[in-house]
Amino acid sequence: xxxxxxxxxxxxxxxxxxxxxSDPQLQQRGHELRVxxxxxxxxxxxxxxxLRARGVDVVRVPHLGRGVSPVRDFSALRFLRRxxxxxxxxxxxxxxxxxGSLGRKAAAGLTRQGPTGxxxxxxxxxxxxxxxxxxxxxxxxxxxxxxxxxxxxxTDRVIAVSHATAADLVRLEVVDKDRLHVVxxxxxxxxxxxxxxxxxxGSLRKTLGLGMDAxxxxxxxxxAEVKQPERAAQIFSSVATRHPEAHLVFIGDGExxxxxxxxxxxxxxxxxxxxxMVGNIDGQTQIFGDLDLVLCSSRTEGMPIALIExxxxxxxxxxxxxxxxxxxxxxxxxxxxxxxxxxxxxGLDTLLGDKDRRTVYGQRARMRVxxxxxxxxLASRLEAIYxxxxxxxxxxxxxxxxxx
Numbered sequence: 001x002x003x004x005x006x007x008x009x010x011x012x013x014x015x016x017x018x019x020x021x022s023d024p025q026l027q028q029r030g031h032e033l034r035v036x037x038x039x040x041x042x043x044x045x046x047x048x049x050x051l052r053a054r055g056v057d058v059v060r061v062p063h064l065g066r067g068v069s070p071v072r073d074f075s076a077l078r079f080l081r082r083x084x085x086x087x088x089x090x091x092x093x094x095x096x097x098x099x100g101s102l103g104r105k106a107a108a109g110l111t112r113q114g115p116t117g118x119x120x121x122x123x124x125x126x127x128x129x130x131x132x133x134x135x136x137x138x139x140x141x142x143x144x145x146x147x148x149x150x151x152x153x154x155t156d157r158v159i160a161v162s163h164a165t166a167a168d169l170v171r172l173e174v175v176d177k178d179r180l181h182v183v184x185x186x187x188x189x190x191x192x193x194x195x196x197x198x199x200x201x202g203s204l205r206k207t208l209g210l211g212m213d214a215x216x217x218x219x220x221x222x223x224a225e226v227k228q229p230e231r232a233a234q235i236f237s238s239v240a241t242r243h244p245e246a247h248l249v250f251i252g253d254g255e256x257x258x259x260x261x262x263x264x265x266x267x268x269x270x271x272x273x274x275x276x277m278v279g280n281i282d283g284q285t286q287i288f289g290d291l292d293l294v295l296c297s298s299r300t301e302g303m304p305i306a307l308i309e310x311x312x313x314x315x316x317x318x319x320x321x322x323x324x325x326x327x328x329x330x331x332x333x334x335x336x337x338x339x340x341x342x343x344x345x346x347g348l349d350t351l352l353g354d355k356d357r358r359t360v361y362g363q364r365a366r367m368r369v370x371x372x373x374x375x376x377x378l379a380s381r382l383e384a385i386y387x388x389x390x391x392x393x394x395x396x397x398x399x400x401x402x403x404x
Contacts, residue, residue, distance in 0.1 A: 213245055316362050
């Protein structure tokens with residue numbers, strides 16, 4: 001198959017990391033891929049060159065970005081139409097709202113050569129979460145849902161990264177159940193599965209000037225309002241006096257950096273010295289090799305890649321019960337989940353004070369994600385969906401098992 005994949009940007013977030021995991025695998029299976037993506041925003045990091053280094057053809061789309069701009073969006077749409085016609089894909093797979101809208105419009109009217117003649121290009125779209133509730137005023141949310149509903153009506157398959165996201169899409173009448181599949185995220189976890197708790201400080205602890213006696217709690221991901229980094233700092237501060245050896249480190253960057261810096265500055269001096277911001281770090285083992293715990297404080301999630309990677313590295317998680325988080329983290333088995341800040345603080349306090357429990361939870365966590373969230377599993381599920389789309393268009397029966 002010739003597969004075109006379209007993303008708004010190749011930042012360090014979930015969609016780009018899934019492409020990085022699955023697309024080299026798909027190419028090894030004989031498929032031809034081309035990834036189209038815009039530029040990431042300042043501080044978000046960029047996986048463009050890493051994807052190219054793994055042998056995937058990547059094309060920058062001028063003017064493709066998150067914000068709404070009729071002129072820039074029209075320019076990006078024209079570019080995508082021209083490039084898709086030149087590439088001649090069998091499948092166009094889009095990710096998230098902006099790339100999903102422009103990408104599916106660009107694919108409209110394109111044809112491929114099937115065994116019985118010209119057929120429409122197959123279209124697939126992935127929701128990595130959604131902004132259809134809780135982000136905007138009710139009227140705006142209803143408008144967004146209507147737009148997504150219209151786009152989904154002309155899309156062959158819609159993918160949700162978690163059962164929670166899928167349930168929302170059905171409840172909001174965005175897509176019919178028969179065209180909706182749950183495909184959990186996958187990541188290249190080969191190196192993470194080899195991570196062991198070292199006896200000497202790694203690069204992260206050396207950067208922070210911390211020894212092995214420190215308990216290092218990581219918040220991994222974009223510094224954005226939806227991730228609520230200030231909430232993580234507040235939860236840590238509420239229990240930190242009970243655990244003087246504990247430190248909190250934010251790994252990532254984004255538009256919320258200044259707000260978080262301001263929040264930390266407002267804490268007492270002793271707490272400021274125990275909360276660190278290191279920006280983006282290249283390499284999964286450099287991120288997770290030194291962490292003892294991972295704390296998530298997001299307001300909403302699809303299914304966070306950072307928690308999957310933490311579990312692959314044998315690290316337990318404290319997180320809120322939002323989106324598909326509880327489909328990754330098993331409460332009281334691989335981490336502790338909470339409904340509010342009090343429960344999250346209790347979970348963090350519990351694991352900071354119990355090294356044996358952290359070890360057992362980490363071992364279970366690694367076993368939980370090692371197969372279900374591997375790069376190979378993700379590639380196989382996507383490959384099955386693509387093949388079924390083309391088989392149905394060609395008048396053949398759908399046979400593959402693609403559900404999670």
